[in-house]
Each structure stands twice: as C-alpha cells, then as structure tokens.
Amino acid sequence: MNKKEIFLIYARAANGAIGNEGRLPWHLPADLKRFKALTLGKPMIMGRKTFESLPGLLPGRRHIVLTRREHWDSTGAEVVRTAAEALSKAAEGNETGEIAVVGGAAIYDVFRPMADRIEVTEIHEDYPGDTFMKPLGDEWRETSREDHPATDGRPAYSFVTYARHVEDDAGEAA
Ligand SMILES: NC(=O)c1ccc[n+]([C@@H]2O[C@H](COP(=O)([O-])OP(=O)(O)OC[C@H]3O[C@@H](n4cnc5c(N)ncnc54)[C@H](OP(=O)(O)O)[C@@H]3O)[C@@H](O)[C@H]2O)c1
Secondary structure (H helix, E strand, O other): OOOOEEEEEEEEEOOOEEEEOOEOOOOOHHHHHHHHHHHOOOOEEEEHHHHHHOOOOOOOOOEEEEOOOOOOOOOOOEEEOOHHHHHHHHHOOOOOOEEEEOOOHHHHHHHHHHOOEEEEEEEOOOOOOOEEOOOOOOOEEEEEEEEEOOEOOEOOEEEEEEEEOOEOOOOOEO
C-alpha cells in the first residue's frame, strides 16, 4: 500500500471555536467552496457527530465515519471503529494519494500526530462555540496564506496551509 498524504481541514474562529450545538458557528460560502475543492474525489474521515451535522451526503466523496456505537443508522457512511481501520479503508481504491480528515475536534486530536498537512480557514472574529481547537504547535510551518477582508456582513478570513516541520539530524529545518 502506497503512503497517502493525510491532511486535516477545518475552519477556526479567532477564539478557537469550530462548532456550536452540532453546527458551524458561521455561514461562510467561500469556506464551503474551498472545502469542496480540497476534498472532492478524496475519502473523508470524520467522527459520528460531524457526519450527523452534515446537511446530507456530500457528493463525490466517501464518508468514513468513526463511532464506538454498536447500532447506529449509518446510511451512506462506511463505519469504522478505530483510527487504523479508518486509514486502511481510506487507502482502499484511493488513486488520489490523499486522505482528508474533516473533523470534528475529537477526530482532529486523533489524526493530528499522523497528518502531513493542515488546511485552516482562520476566521478573524470570535464566535460562540461548544467545540474548540487549540492553536497549532511549533511542529507546523505556514507554507501559504491567502487573506480576505470582511465584506457584506461576513468576517475577514485567511486560507492558510501548514506543513509538518521536519528537522534534520543537526536540528536544522529541512
Ligand atoms: N469548523 C470546522 O471546520 C468543523 C469541522 C468539522 C466539525 N465541526 C463541528 O464540530 C462539532 C463536532 O465535533 P466533535 O468533536 O463534538 O465530534 P466529532 O469528532 O465529529 O465526533 C465525535 C464522535 O466520534 C466518535 N469517535 C471519536 N473518537 C473515536 C475513536 N478514537 N474511535 C472510535 N470512535 C471515535 C465517537 O462517536 P460515538 O459517540 O458514536 O461513539 C464520538 O462521539 C460540530 O459542531 C461540527 O459542526 C466543525
């Protein structure tokens, strides 16, 4: 099995909020568009709560859903019980070379140590939330950034890509 690049993708408010009452705290069409562009055709790994928060199945993408529940209405989902099972399922028949981890916070925590790349929409406003993400640690380096100002009642935001920072034997950044 060839190594697949694992990336996390999420939108995060300035105060760290990513979710509120099972939904996104904001409506940002540009973020939804980017999410679609970056995930289309790729297997998506997600937690059961995120799967249930979707408006429906997202076309053109496999939904690999982690749950510990024995019985659960999983129509449209490929149900898995462990991170290892999720990754092995996501690699099956995957010609894209990528696996998208699409949340929520519980699932990002499990997969962050294995991720090669993180795609963040940084929203430059605070939002009320019940699900939060911490800022990224020093092991992540920004590799691209696209800033967008606030318009039409929508907050300012930035599309930012982070790659894992690898040090060589001399402790220097590669
Ligand atoms: N801003 C963003 O980009 C973004 C992205 C995604 C989601 N969200 C938001 O985040 C919130 C949901 O996030 P969340 O952290 O509460 O839930 P979640 O990560 O979507 O799902 C958690 C569930 O996944 C299952 N699970 C977690 N770890 C597991 C493991 N190691 N093995 C097996 N199953 C495991 C459990 O399901 P069972 O309880 O069934 O056992 C757990 O209750 C929602 O508000 C959603 O809108 C935001």
